[in-house]
Amino acid sequence: MTTEPVKPTRMELIRKREQIRLAEQGRDLLREKMDALVREFFRVMNEVSTSREGLELSARDADRSLLIAQAVDDPVALKSASFATKRRVVLDIDSRSIMGVPIPVIEKKSLALGVLERGYSIVGTSGRIDEVAEKFEVELDLIIGLAETETTLRRIGHEILMTRRRVNALEQVMIPELYRQTKYIKITIEEREREDLFRLKKVKRMLDRRKRQSRDAAAVTET
Amino acid sequence: MDQGYINARVRGMYRTLLGPDALRNLILVPDLDAMISELQKTPYREELETSCVRRSSVVCIEDALRRHLARVYSKILAMFDDQRESREARYVRIFLNRWDVHNLKTILRGKSIRSSPEEIREALVPAGTLDEATLVELLKQNDVRQVIDLLATWNIDYAKALTPNIDEWSRSGQLLVLEHALDRYYFQYARDAVRGRQPEAFALQELVGTEIDVTNLKTVITFIRDGIDLEDGERFLLEGGGELTTEVLSGMVSDGNLGKAGERLEGTRFISLRPLLTEAQNSGRFSPVMKELDWHLIRAGASLFRRDPLSITVVIGFLYRFLIEVTNIRIIARCRDAGLSDEELEAELIHV
Amino acid sequence: MxxxxVLTxxxxxxxxxxxxxxxxEAWNIEEARRMLPELMLEGDAGIIAVNEDFMQGLDERLMNxxxxxxxxIVIPIPGRSRKGGGMDYIERLLRRAIGYNVVLRR
Structure with missing residues (x-):
C-alpha cells in the first residue's frame, strides 16, 4: 500500500475505523469462501482420482485389445481399417460456474455406428479390430469426463490461490497498515490536544499575570 | 509342370521353417534386439538386414516378416510360371488372393480419404498375385475411379468385380459397395477354382467350404452381438459353405442369442464352439470364440501338408504353415515388446 | 463443434x-514438444489428449x-510405460494446481 499522507483529524480517524471494519469483514468473507472452495476442491479431487483410476483400467484394457490385434492381425490390417472407419467424434463445449469459477461442460457428439455402417467390410476384418475400436471409444468417454473434472480441479485450485493471496494481502498488509494509521492519527490528535491544553494553560497564566500587574499599578496611582 | 519336383522343393522350404524348438528359443530371448540376432540365423536374415534402419525393433521385425512372406510366396507362385492356367496354379492363387483383396481395399480406402501414397503404401503387404510394381502404379492414381480404370486397362480380374459397381459407389458414396464386390469376387473365384472330381479338388473344396463357414460364423456372431436383424444382414452371408447352409446361419441370426444359436451347430464340426459361444453370450467377450474360428481354418489348411505327398495339397498346406510361422513370430515380437509374461504370450500363439 | x-x-x-x-503420432518427447504448441493453435481444437510420457517432458513455459x-483443454492420458499414473498423477496435479506438495495417504 502506498503511504499516502494521512490527515490526523477526527474525521479521518472515523473513516479509518470504518475502513478497518470493512477490511476485516472482507477478510472473513474471503476466508469463508476459501473454506468452501477447499471443501469443493477435495470433493472434485476425489472425483478426479476415481475417474483417473477408471481411465487407467480402461486404457489398459484398450491397449491389450490393440496389442492382440496388432500381434495376430498385423498392424497393417488396423491401419487399413482406420482408413475406412466412419466413426467421427466431435465435441460440444459449454461452460457453467461453481462459486464464480467458470468450468467446462463437454459433450461428446459421436456417430455410434453399427457394423453395417462402420465403413469397412464385415468380411475379412477380424472381430479383434472391431473390439479395438469399441474399447478405444470407451476410453474416449472417460478422457472427456476427466478433462472436465481435471479442468474444474485446476480452476478451483487457481481460485483458491487467488483468494488466499487476497486474504493475505488484507491480513498482512492492509489491515495492519490501517491499524498503524489509526494509531498514528490517535497519537497525533492526543499530542495536539495535550499541546493545546498546555498552550491554553500558558496563555491563561500570562493573562492572569497581566491582570494582576494592571491591578497593582492601579493601586499605586490611587495612593 | 512337375508336381513331384515342386513338392520336393516345397518340402525343402518346409524344412527351413522354425520348428517348436526354434520358436521356443525366440520366446526365451531377453529382448527384441536378441530376438533379431536370433532371427538372423534363419531365412529371415536377408529381410532383417535391409529393414533394420527403421525406428523401433518391433517395427523392424514386422517389416521384415512381411517382406519375407512376400518373397516366399512369390517364389512359390513362380514355380507355376509355365502353367499359369493349370488347376494347381489356380489353387495357389486362391490362397494368395487374400493379400490382393487386402491391398486393393487398402488402396481404395486410402484414396477415398485422400491419404498420401506413402501412407497407403505402409499398409500394403505385397504377398499376393499383384506384385509390388503393380501396387505402386495403382498408388500413383489420383482417386478411386482411376485405380479401378487402371485395373481394367491392365485386364486384371478384380476390375470385373469393381467396374459394375462404380455407379452404385459414386451414387451412394459408400466404399462398402466396392469392398463387398471384392469379397464376393474372392469367394466366387475360390469356389470356381476348386470345382472338379479329382481327389485334390475334393480336399480343396473342403477347405474353401471351411473358409466360407468360418467367415459366415464370424459374421453371424457379429450380427447377434450388435443386434442386427436378419433382414439387414442376410445379404452379407456367403453362399457355398461346407457344412453350414444359409438356412442354418439365418436361423442363428434369428435366435438373437449366441447360446441358443450354438445349438444349431449340432452335428457339424463346429459343435466344439458351443461352450465358447455360451461363454461369449454370458461374458460379452467375443475374442475367444473368434480366435477359435480363425484357428479352425488355419488348422484345416495346415493339415493339407500331410494329406497326399504327391499332390498340390502339399503346397497349399505349406502356405498355411508358413503363414502360421510368420504370425507366431509377430505375436512373440509384439508381446515381448509390450512386456507380456511368457504364459500370456504362449496363450496367443497358434499351434498346429 | x-x-x-490425440497426441501419442x-x-x-x-x-x-x-x-x-x-x-x-510422435516417436519421442522431442517430437511431441514440437507438435503440441502447433496443435494448440488449431482453432477448433477442443480437447488434446497427450500421452503421459510426453507430457512429463514438457518445459515449464509450455506447462504454464x-x-x-x-x-x-490439454489432458494427460496413460502412456504405455504406465509411469506417472495413480497417486503420482494426483500428487502432480495437486502440486501444479495449488502449489503445495500434498502427500496422500496410500
Whole structure:
C-alpha cells in the first residue's frame, strides 16, 4: 500500500475505523469462501482420482485389445481399417460456474455406428479390430469426463490461490497498515490536544499575570 | 509342370521353417534386439538386414516378416510360371488372393480419404498375385475411379468385380459397395477354382467350404452381438459353405442369442464352439470364440501338408504353415515388446 | 463443434484412430514438444489428449501455457510405460494446481 499522507483529524480517524471494519469483514468473507472452495476442491479431487483410476483400467484394457490385434492381425490390417472407419467424434463445449469459477461442460457428439455402417467390410476384418475400436471409444468417454473434472480441479485450485493471496494481502498488509494509521492519527490528535491544553494553560497564566500587574499599578496611582 | 519336383522343393522350404524348438528359443530371448540376432540365423536374415534402419525393433521385425512372406510366396507362385492356367496354379492363387483383396481395399480406402501414397503404401503387404510394381502404379492414381480404370486397362480380374459397381459407389458414396464386390469376387473365384472330381479338388473344396463357414460364423456372431436383424444382414452371408447352409446361419441370426444359436451347430464340426459361444453370450467377450474360428481354418489348411505327398495339397498346406510361422513370430515380437509374461504370450500363439 | 485430438506414440495412435478421433503420432518427447504448441493453435481444437510420457517432458513455459488455456483443454492420458499414473498423477496435479506438495495417504 502506498503511504499516502494521512490527515490526523477526527474525521479521518472515523473513516479509518470504518475502513478497518470493512477490511476485516472482507477478510472473513474471503476466508469463508476459501473454506468452501477447499471443501469443493477435495470433493472434485476425489472425483478426479476415481475417474483417473477408471481411465487407467480402461486404457489398459484398450491397449491389450490393440496389442492382440496388432500381434495376430498385423498392424497393417488396423491401419487399413482406420482408413475406412466412419466413426467421427466431435465435441460440444459449454461452460457453467461453481462459486464464480467458470468450468467446462463437454459433450461428446459421436456417430455410434453399427457394423453395417462402420465403413469397412464385415468380411475379412477380424472381430479383434472391431473390439479395438469399441474399447478405444470407451476410453474416449472417460478422457472427456476427466478433462472436465481435471479442468474444474485446476480452476478451483487457481481460485483458491487467488483468494488466499487476497486474504493475505488484507491480513498482512492492509489491515495492519490501517491499524498503524489509526494509531498514528490517535497519537497525533492526543499530542495536539495535550499541546493545546498546555498552550491554553500558558496563555491563561500570562493573562492572569497581566491582570494582576494592571491591578497593582492601579493601586499605586490611587495612593 | 512337375508336381513331384515342386513338392520336393516345397518340402525343402518346409524344412527351413522354425520348428517348436526354434520358436521356443525366440520366446526365451531377453529382448527384441536378441530376438533379431536370433532371427538372423534363419531365412529371415536377408529381410532383417535391409529393414533394420527403421525406428523401433518391433517395427523392424514386422517389416521384415512381411517382406519375407512376400518373397516366399512369390517364389512359390513362380514355380507355376509355365502353367499359369493349370488347376494347381489356380489353387495357389486362391490362397494368395487374400493379400490382393487386402491391398486393393487398402488402396481404395486410402484414396477415398485422400491419404498420401506413402501412407497407403505402409499398409500394403505385397504377398499376393499383384506384385509390388503393380501396387505402386495403382498408388500413383489420383482417386478411386482411376485405380479401378487402371485395373481394367491392365485386364486384371478384380476390375470385373469393381467396374459394375462404380455407379452404385459414386451414387451412394459408400466404399462398402466396392469392398463387398471384392469379397464376393474372392469367394466366387475360390469356389470356381476348386470345382472338379479329382481327389485334390475334393480336399480343396473342403477347405474353401471351411473358409466360407468360418467367415459366415464370424459374421453371424457379429450380427447377434450388435443386434442386427436378419433382414439387414442376410445379404452379407456367403453362399457355398461346407457344412453350414444359409438356412442354418439365418436361423442363428434369428435366435438373437449366441447360446441358443450354438445349438444349431449340432452335428457339424463346429459343435466344439458351443461352450465358447455360451461363454461369449454370458461374458460379452467375443475374442475367444473368434480366435477359435480363425484357428479352425488355419488348422484345416495346415493339415493339407500331410494329406497326399504327391499332390498340390502339399503346397497349399505349406502356405498355411508358413503363414502360421510368420504370425507366431509377430505375436512373440509384439508381446515381448509390450512386456507380456511368457504364459500370456504362449496363450496367443497358434499351434498346429 | 470442436475436435478431439490425440497426441501419442504410433502404436496407441492406431487404436485411437479406429475410434474416430484426430490422431497425431510422435516417436519421442522431442517430437511431441514440437507438435503440441502447433496443435494448440488449431482453432477448433477442443480437447488434446497427450500421452503421459510426453507430457512429463514438457518445459515449464509450455506447462504454464497449457494450464492457462481455456480451450483447448490439454489432458494427460496413460502412456504405455504406465509411469506417472495413480497417486503420482494426483500428487502432480495437486502440486501444479495449488502449489503445495500434498502427500496422500496410500
Amino acid at each position: 470442436y475436435k478431439f485430438m 506414440d504410433p502404436d496407441t495412435a492406431a487404436g485411437f484412430r479406429m475410434a474416430g478421433v484426430d490422431t497425431w 501455457r497449457i494450464e492457462r488455456s481455456a480451450r483447448p
